[in-house]
Amino acid sequence: MALKQERMLSFGVELEFYIFWSIKGEEITSRPQGFESHPGAPLIVDKYDTIHDIFEPLLASVRELLQGSPEATVGATEKRLGNAFSYTATNERSGWVGVELVSPALWTTNEGFNEVRRVCEFLQSTFWISTPEHCGLHIHVGQGNDWLPIIFLRQIAAFLYAADPILAHSYPEHRLSGSRRKEDGLLKSIFGLFRKRVAEARIEDKFPRRPTTISYMFNSDTLQSAITYIKNFHNVKQSLEDFTPAPMMEAVSEILKSTHRHHIVELTRCPNRPTYSFLRLAMYSKKTIEFRQAAGTIDPAEVVSRARIAVRLCEFAANATQEDLYTMFYDFALVEADPAWIDFYDLFVDLGLRPEARVIHAVLTGTMDQSVRDRYFAQRESY
Incomplete structure (x- = not known):
């Protein structure tokens, strides 16, 4: 880093x-x-x-x-x-x-x-x-005591928006369920509730097989509240019957055109985007992007892994060239039609997060033990 x-x-x-x-x-x-x-x-x-x-x-x-x-x-x-x-x-x-x-x-x-x-x-x-189920682990990423420059912020926002359906698989089931509060949305690019599929246990040293079911479904109540918001505040005429989400590439292109942080907050404020939140940036005194869906834990390997993952996702996006970003966007777009194309393990490894991928796998499969922790910190110390 x-x-x-x-x-x-x-x-x-x-x-x-x-x-x-x-x-x-x-x-x-x-x-x-x-x-x-x-x-x-x-x-x-x-x-x-x-x-x-x-x-x-x-x-x-x-x-x-x-x-x-x-x-x-x-x-x-x-x-x-x-x-x-x-x-x-x-x-x-x-x-x-x-x-x-x-x-x-x-x-x-x-x-x-x-x-x-x-x-x-x-x-x-x-x-x-x-750490009962209602407890959470929240990770905040920023740039010291300063605002992230708008060019970095919009690239991070576009990247996280596009990667969200893949990243959501890295969180426990109960953190993505109906226990989360519903939020109003803004854009037509609303995907609805994310239905997580738990990957099967790995064989030997391989990661679990990728999910093969469709990643999205619509929740009519959440969608209706979002459409009502759009009608009332943005004069966009739309109904449940004729609703179609904007293509992901169209949505991220809109985010990348943003020239103000409040605009980015609104563009990423779709309901049930579970892996991140830009809402704090709408507050004058808040300067961080928040990752909220990790389950409550004080396990040192998981907490540090979650923090490193959040930081690395933002760091990559902030410094990526346009070619780097759009290569990722096209991969993420393919997942909508073919969920087997790429999963969060692939993404983590591509970003140099293989040790963290192994920790998250242990968390999701219930195989976290001291040997996993020792191996993780030994690997990180050798980097």
Whole structure:
């Protein structure tokens, strides 16, 4: 990821999980289910009157861990981690509480990725932590404290828009299901709900066979809300009966003509584009592209892999020549007619993400273990 400093990307992670806590001096007579042989322990607190009584000791322990590694952070910052979200407590003396740890912006260097790894390994080995299905892992990609130049931003947007149906296969089924909130859309280039097909387990050292079913289907409720939005705000006359999505090449060509970030936000704001979100760029103070569909996890190999993938996708697109982009676009367009043409494993390998492809495969097939983690970090250290 050797970019010129003025073009170097940054990233941040948001880890959602539940942590088990206990009042100091309280004896834990039985471990939570599933943690009978876990090496960690409860987070010990002096009292529990509000969420902050638990959150502040957790923050303090992580900040202590990160002392001495300021070179990874974009600018000086005292608040390395973030806030709390919904929580439940089993009783007044101990229980589970939900938190979200938010990293600062980190440079896309080995130091930045290693800082994320250290935090995940620390959490995993120190505390009892659970990541139920409603928890997520969010990756933000930007350019330090600055706005991405419009030429880079529109290329990234067009690339992610075109690659979205392929990239969606790299996320767990439940993160792409109806549990996601519905969004209104803008353009006629709306593809509808993505129906994920889980690839079969690999044989020996090969990746799983590619899906052979059509990648798209329409969801009438989502489509109707989008058409209503178009009618009301853009005076485009269209109905469910005569709706046809714009060809992908037409859609990305429109994105590549954009001259303002808000225009790009609207062009990529179609419903059920699951692998990315440009909505934060519509906020004056937000400067990142967000990847939201990874399941909640503190597994260091998966978190670092997801972060590296998001960064590399943006980095490739930002620096790609027109020929590079359109070569990819034509491949992605072929997938609509022939899903066997290319899959996300092919894409990751083409972008130099073979180690990450192996980690994601282990996650999706339930074969993640310490040998996978060790191999991954050994490979990354040798690059």
